[in-house]
Amino acid sequence: MSPDVSPYDALLLVSFGGPEQPDDVIPFLENVTRGKNIPRERLAEVGEHYFQFGGRSPINDQNRALLAAIREDLAGAGIDLPVYWGNRNWDPYLADTLREMAADGVTRAACFVTSAYSSYSGCRQYREDLAEASAGVEGAPQLDRLRHYFNHPGFVEPVVDATLAALAELPDHVREAARLVFVTHSVPDAMNDGSGPEGGAYVAQHEAAMAEVVERVRQETGHRPAHDLVYCSRSGPPSVPWLEPDVNDHLERLSGQGAAGVVIVPLGFVSDHMEVIYDLDTEALATADKLGLAAARAATPGVDPRFVSLVRDLLVERAAAERGEAPRRRTVGRMPASHDRCPRTCCPNPRADRPTVGGLSV
Numbered sequence: 334m335s336p337d338v339s340p341y342d343a344l345l346l347v348s349f350g351g352p353e354q355p356d357d358v359i360p361f362l363e364n365v366t367r368g369k370n371i372p373r374e375r376l377a378e379v380g381e382h383y384f385q386f387g388g389r390s391p392i393n394d395q396n397r398a399l400l401a402a403i404r405e406d407l408a409g410a411g412i413d414l415p416v417y418w419g420n421r422n423w424d425p426y427l428a429d430t431l432r433e434m435a436a437d438g439v440t441r442a443a444c445f446v447t448s449a450y451s452s453y454s455g456c457r458q459y460r461e462d463l464a465e466a467s468a469g470v471e472g473a474p475q476l477d478r479l480r481h482y483f484n485h486p487g488f489v490e491p492v493v494d495a496t497l498a499a500l501a502e503l504p505d506h507v508r509e510a511a512r513l514v515f516v517t518h519s520v521p522d523a524m525n526d527g528s529g530p531e532g533g534a535y536v537a538q539h540e541a542a543m544a545e546v547v548e549r550v551r552q553e554t555g556h557r558p559a560h561d562l563v564y565c566s567r568s569g570p571p572s573v574p575w576l577e578p579d580v581n582d583h584l585e586r587l588s589g590q591g592a593a594g595v596v597i598v599p600l601g602f603v604s605d606h607m608e609v610i611y612d613l614d615t616e617a618l619a620t621a622d623k624l625g626l627a628a629a630r631a632a633t634p635g636v637d638p639r640f641v642s643l644v645r646d647l648l649v650e651r652a653a654a655e656r657g658e659a660p661r662r663r664t665v666g667r668m669p670a671s672h673d674r675c676p677r678t679c680c681p682n683p684r685a686d687r688p689t690v691g692g693l694s695v
């Protein structure tokens with residue numbers, strides 16, 4: 334018997350979006366930074382990152398591949414459910430996708446967001462943009478956001494295997510003592526302080542995911558690697574504190590301490606989008622090279638079958654919960670499953686109070 338996904342009649346893949354040609358780059362950056370305090374020099378610099386890659390971000394193609402893989406996975410499990418895709422910051426925009434869903438008669442959709450952790454940027458901002466997009470669409474479906482999955486085995490296990498594969502790429506003589514450098518997107522300290530229902534969830538969730546990856550690497554290799562959680566892609570003005578250390582500064586410090594090799598694990602990202610191919614593969618690997626530090630970068634989950642079927646697992650789990658059942662919620666590590674609906678105070682918007690989808694009224 335195929336799993337029951339009622340009350341849902343669609344799944345919506347929700348992502349960030351990225352430019353696809355040089356003329357898209359500036360309008361995309363304007364979309365992303367509207368109303369935000371980002372210095373002009375930083376915008377010019379980030380624009381250059383995109384131009385270096387032909388003005389095209391890989392993120393949309395990665396989402397097209399994920400979309401196809403999700404459709405195939407659902408069909409393989411006997412689940413007959415249409416799957417849509419919309420972005421916050423670039424075509425296909427959420428509003429256009431919601432219009433298409435309404436025209437197709439969709440009434441209630443589960444939303445899978447390509448962000449594994451709690452923060453304003455990775456959670457509430459998506460829920461606000463979904464609410465804004467649906468407010469402009471006549472007959473837009475009801476939307477539920479699927480829970481955060483930083484501690485779901487379908488996310489953690491591909492990261493473990495990728496870390497082991499990257500360790501295997503290092504020269505033999507540095508492998509045993511290699512340090513794991515877990516990297517995520519920096520956010521303002523204040524954004525981390527407000528993340529999740531009790532605050533601090535952004536860093537706490539990354540630390541829990543990291544601890545689980547390290548433990549599983551220890552089980553596989555028989556030896557517990559030294560490791561740290563560090564940050565990339567800081568963007569605000571220097572006067573505003575953001576999470577540190579930066580990955581490049583961290584590599585300098587490790588090299589100064591005599592480290593010989595590192596594995597860079599992009600723990601904060603689900604696919605190899607711009608932050609990964611520029612900030613890590615271009616910049617951080619160049620830093621390591623300059624320092625004479627052997628370095629390998631672990632793959633992101635991408636379309637790993639375990640990550641793809643995580644989407645189905647969360648959908649089936651949430652559908653059961655919405656029907657009033659008590660589904661098994663798969664997790665690994667020390668933190669419990671994240672909530673289905675965000676409390677009103679979860680991941681607050683520092684600038685304004687905007688309507689959201691998928692939250693609680695208290």
Ligand SMILES: CC1=C(CCC(=O)O)c2cc3nc(cc4[nH]c(cc5[nH]c(cc1n2)c(C)c5CCC(=O)O)c(CCC(=O)O)c4C)C(CCC(=O)O)=C3C
Pocket residue numbers: 349350351352362365366369371375376379390391392447448449452454455518519520521566567568569601606607608
């Ligand atoms: C936590 C987090 C994630 C992970 C969760 C998630 O995946 O959503 C993420 C993802 C991404 N961020 C991306 C791109 C950008 N982020 C920016 C700016 C910012 N990101 C922030 C945080 C995050 N960002 C923050 C606090 C800012 C400052 C402005 C603000 O307060 O909102 C800017 C402006 C220029 C700059 O300053 O860098 C750009 C261009 C892309 C697309 C990549 C591609 O094109 O391949 C992706 C997936």
Ligand SMILES: [Fe+2]
Pocket residue numbers: 518
């Ligand atoms: Fe970002």
